[in-house]
Amino acid sequence: MxxxxxxxxxxxxxxxxxxxxxxxxxxxxxxxxxxxxxxxERNRAQILAAAERLFAEQDPRSVTMDRIAKAAGVGRATLYRSFPDPSSVAVALLDEHERRLQGQLIHGPPPLGPGAPADERLAAFYLAMLDLLERHLPLALGAETGPARFRTGAYGFWRVHVRTLLVDHGVEDPDPLVDIALSPLSPELFQFQRHELGLSVERVGRSLTSFARRLLRSGNGS
Incomplete structure (x- = not known):
């Protein structure tokens, strides 16, 4: 040593x-x-919980990042590290509910899931979306109004689903019809029908069920 x-x-x-x-x-x-x-994760949970309250308590389009940060008890920098704007917060909140519906469309029982005729599946999709809008309209208004609606991942998923139904039914040129078929599910239209016209969800649902059947019955030239 x-x-x-x-x-x-x-x-x-x-x-x-x-x-x-x-x-x-x-x-x-x-x-x-x-x-x-x-x-x-704790900050994110606080932000989402506070934002959901704000979206429910006031016009979702009036919710600002300052209000969300104050309600969540976090700094603006902390908030902006997770979300760029209020609509992205609403999208995150709505995403969980939409993902459940997406899973049912792929793997659930008919008529919402595979195994039913296209017109029945489209009608079932309409009814499921009306239920989602009824339960989560403030979030949908905060996340999916105006042109921003067409850029969300959820809208892209709904678009693929409806286009598939049109193709399965034999519609020769489905692309122009896809967005027409989705237009009755606009959160702004739903708000107008429910809260200004006073139409019930059941009444709107019956009309959309009839619309789905007429659309697909006429879509392939039959």
Missing amino acids: SDDEQRGGGAGAVHRADGLLGDLQAADERPVAPRRRADA
Whole structure:
């Protein structure tokens, strides 16, 4: 053993000390990322809960980022790290509800899911969407009004679904009909019919069921 090693000094001791210090620093740093992720998830949950209250309590189009940050008890920078604008917050809230419906369209029982004639599936889709709008209209108004509606992932999914039904029914040129078929599900139109005209969901649903059958009956030239 060298004199340096006996004294606990020398290059070997320095390397061991450096290694130990590095290990201690790494041990101190390892929990930081999970803590940061937990903080971010907690902030996100606070933001979404506060925003959902605001969207329900007032005109969703009047909700601002300042109001959301104040209601959530977070700073503006924290809010903007997660969401660029109020509509993106509404989209995140609405997304969970829409994903459940999307799963039913793909894997659920007929007539909403596969296995029923196209006109019955379209009618079932209309009824399911009316139910979603009835329960979550403030979120839909905050997320999917005006031209922004056509750019959401959910609208793209509904568009593919309806186009598939038109093709399955034998419609030769389905593309012009897809958005026409989806137009009755505009949140703004639903709000007008329900809250200004006073139409019931059941009454609107009966009309859309009839519309679905007429659309697909005439769509293939039959």
